[in-house]
Amino acid sequence: xxxxxxxxxxxxxxxxxxxxxxxxxxxxxxxxxxxxxxxxxxxxxxxxxxxxxxxxxxxxxxxxxxxxxxxxxxxxxxxxxxxxxxxxxxxxxxxxxxxxxxxxxxxxxxxxxxxxxxxxxxxxxxxxxxxxxxxxxxxxxxxxxxxxxxxxxxxxxxxxxxxxxxxxxxxxxxxxxxxxxxxxxxxxxxxxxxxxxxxx
Amino acid sequence: xxxxxxxxxxxxxxxxxxxxxxxxxxxxxxxxxxxxxxxxxxxxxxxxxxxxxxxxxxxxxxxxxxxxxxxx
Numbered sequence: 001x002x003x004x005x006x007x008x009x010x011x012x013x014x015x016x017x018x019x020x021x022x023x024x025x026x027x028x029x030x031x032x033x034x035x036x037x038x039x040x041x042x043x044x045x046x047x048x049x050x051x052x053x054x055x056x057x058x059x060x061x062x063x064x065x066x067x068x069x070x071x072x073x074x075x076x077x078x079x080x081x082x083x084x085x086x087x088x089x090x091x092x093x094x095x096x097x098x099x100x101x102x103x104x105x106x107x108x109x110x111x112x113x114x115x116x117x118x119x120x121x122x123x124x125x126x127x128x129x130x131x132x133x134x135x136x137x138x139x140x141x142x143x144x145x146x147x148x149x150x151x152x153x154x155x156x157x158x159x160x161x162x163x164x165x166x167x168x169x170x171x172x173x174x175x176x177x178x179x180x181x182x183x184x185x186x187x188x189x190x191x192x193x194x195x196x197x198x199x200x
Numbered sequence: 201x202x203x204x205x206x207x208x209x210x211x212x213x214x215x216x217x218x219x220x221x222x223x224x225x226x227x228x229x230x231x232x233x234x235x236x237x238x239x240x241x242x243x244x245x246x247x248x249x250x251x252x253x254x255x256x257x258x259x260x261x262x263x264x265x266x267x268x269x270x271x272x
Binding site for chain 2: 175
């Protein structure tokens with residue numbers, strides 16, 4: 001048994017390369033590393049990695065029946081405003097700091113008198129604050145297509161004083177989005193606002 | 201590691217609501233948390249709140265530079 005390790009004394013492990021004994025080596029911390037090799041036909045090839053040590057995978061080279069992928073949608077978030085707005089001033093409806101895409105926006109206004117000169121303001125990515133057309137201008141210029149532009153009027157009722165606008169479909173933002181309601185008559189209508197968006 | 205992805209402020213009723221959107225290192229497990237209205241909304245309080253919620257050290261919470269405290 002003298003030629004076998006006794007597990008207490010330091011031993012050198014060797015392996016056979018053909019008929020030649022080679023000493024198996026470790027790194028400075030004593031870790032034993034293995035080089036991965038794979039067969040290309042009958043030829044052995046080293047499996048390689050990138051500068052970070054990551055093994056890469058060429059999906060296109062795989063014999064796959066199909067590859068399914070999808071865009072990253074992000075987390076759905078709904079923001080709401082249900083309250084009376086301030087008279088003759090701006091009221092912040094909601095503000096978001098982050099990256100995302102807007103899928104739908106609706107602002108419905110219920111007043112006790114005509115309020116069709118009111119409008120909304122919005123700021124994307126901390127840029128210039130943009131004022132939308134007034135509700136009345138939306139009607140005068142026929143901004144009524146829901147999926148066109150940033151703003152469209154979908155309810156205009158000067159008898160019951162009900163108004164609604166919607167828009168922003170598909171608009172993206174990289175850092176922030178803020179939306180305000182601007183009241184111009186010195187009144188305090190009730191505003192119900194919804195914004196459906198996804199945050200990445 | 202937890203990453204703050206968004207701060208969302210809205211007004212679903214008479215009170216302001218503040219929510220934080222987070223995700224883990226995997227990147228696809230989003231979570232929305234309601235930030236207490238009684239706390240001042242600043243970066244330090246956000247990190248402290250997230251650290252307590254997830255039971256992790258503040259240093260493991262990432263706040264990307266594009267996340268600003270939203271205006272009132």
